[in-house]
Amino acid sequence: MKTDLLGRLLAAKASGTPVALVTDLTSGLQTLVFEDAIHGSFGLEEEQLAEVRERLRQDRSGLIGDLEDEDSPRLFVHAHNPPLRLLIVGAVHIAQPLAPIAVLTGYAVTVIDPRGSFATAERFPGVALVDAWPDEALADLKIDSRTAIVTLTHDPKLDDPALMTALRSPAFYVGSLGSKRTHAKRVERLTQEGLTGDELARLHAPVGLDIGAVTPAEIAISVMAQITAVRRKGRTA
Amino acid sequence: MTDDILQQAASWRADGRKVAIATVVSTWGSSPRPVGSQMAVDDSGSMIGSVSGGCIEGAVVDEARKAMADGEPRLMSFGVSNELAWEVGLACGGKVQVYVEAVE
Known part of the structure; x- marks a missing residue:
């Protein structure tokens, strides 16, 4: 060469x-x-x-x-191609192991959380942090088809606006943390906000593959495994 | 990962060292590293990256040194039918082709 x-x-x-x-x-x-x-x-x-x-x-x-x-x-x-990206909404406990696992898997990671005490360099060494509201942050980050998005806050104030943007974007994966009951309520709210059935069908929730994960690190592994499966095998995962 | 490897190759080159890059161009069966996997080698034997699970890197480094010396690129094949592969131990049973080129 x-x-x-x-x-x-x-x-x-x-x-x-x-x-x-x-x-x-x-x-x-x-x-x-x-x-x-x-x-x-x-x-x-x-x-x-x-x-x-x-x-x-x-x-x-x-x-x-x-x-x-x-x-x-x-x-x-x-x-x-530019690196795959994982945008994590919510600088919560599960985000802490998920960020380095995603980096090892080859993703450029950004953690989004407007709550200043969560998204700190101390909790997320070496990770890009954004303290804007999730919908604004996602708009700025120019979501493309090599982007995966996961919401982890459990808080509709933060998760819902992020999902409104994410589910209408070209992102290849959108997942959201929460139990089946939480998810059912979320679907109701997002439907009222105007998301279609097709748009909501793109959402992986409860997030992650069912591997019986309990600890934050185990849940992070199940999320990364699901993102990998969707990327490699298509959306059935 | 590939970024680091090519950047390292460019930086070795900028330091005036001889450099070669090896790239997996095709695989059959179960091979440990996918197509596009790369390693870079310099003339002092420093290396970064990998083209297998560690079983053929030694042979690739030898070819890389030859490529640095004569400037000719080479295509290497490893597989179960290849004696060298047994020698260097491509135990996974897969086949892999590696393209080795000098940076000049």
Whole structure:
């Protein structure tokens, strides 16, 4: 790899720009493919370019070209997308283990809580903290399809506005802590606020996979497991 | 994770060291690290990242040194049918192809 190409790749990643590095495994030549531009030492046919961009959108690295045909160029597409994000509403006890578990899983984590005594650097070392109201905070954070959102406050004043925004966003996962009874009441309130049945059906509640979790760390594991299952296997999880 | 590895590679390069990057480009069966997993190696033997569960990294480092020396990229295959794989112990029974290239 050329040092200047590596520099461009790192610059794109630093600015959150999706980019695919395409390597011709036969010649070693490499090209960067952006959503709207390409840069590098070889060009791609239109069909290949479309396949590379589709793989970039799906975040699916791999070989393209006719792999059986010896003469066909073997191209490796390495998709580099901005990190997955987990936005946690509620700097509560469960958020404390959930934040580092999510970081280890590869997510950039932001904890949102307008209550100053909860969202402190002491309780959440190294985690991005936002002390705005959840609906405003979520609007500012530009939710995309690589974002997961979990509300943990138990407090309708904080959770409900967050869910109104989250369930109408492109987030791939939205979960909310609370018992079945809490959830039933929440569905009533959110329906009155104007959410449709389809929008509410996106909500994972009670949050997390049923692994019999009891402690905050165990609940955090069940939440992270569910987010992982939805990402890897689709929404049935 | 990949960010750290490429950044480390760039930073070693900026320090004037020779650097190579290894990338998993394809897998079959149960392989320990997914496609796109990377490691970077410098000429003093420092390394960051991984391309397997630790079983083929030694062989990859050897090829990385050769790539640093001659500038030629290499495609390495490991699998149950490969004697080297048994030697270095890809015990999981999967197959993996690793592309090794120098940064220059």
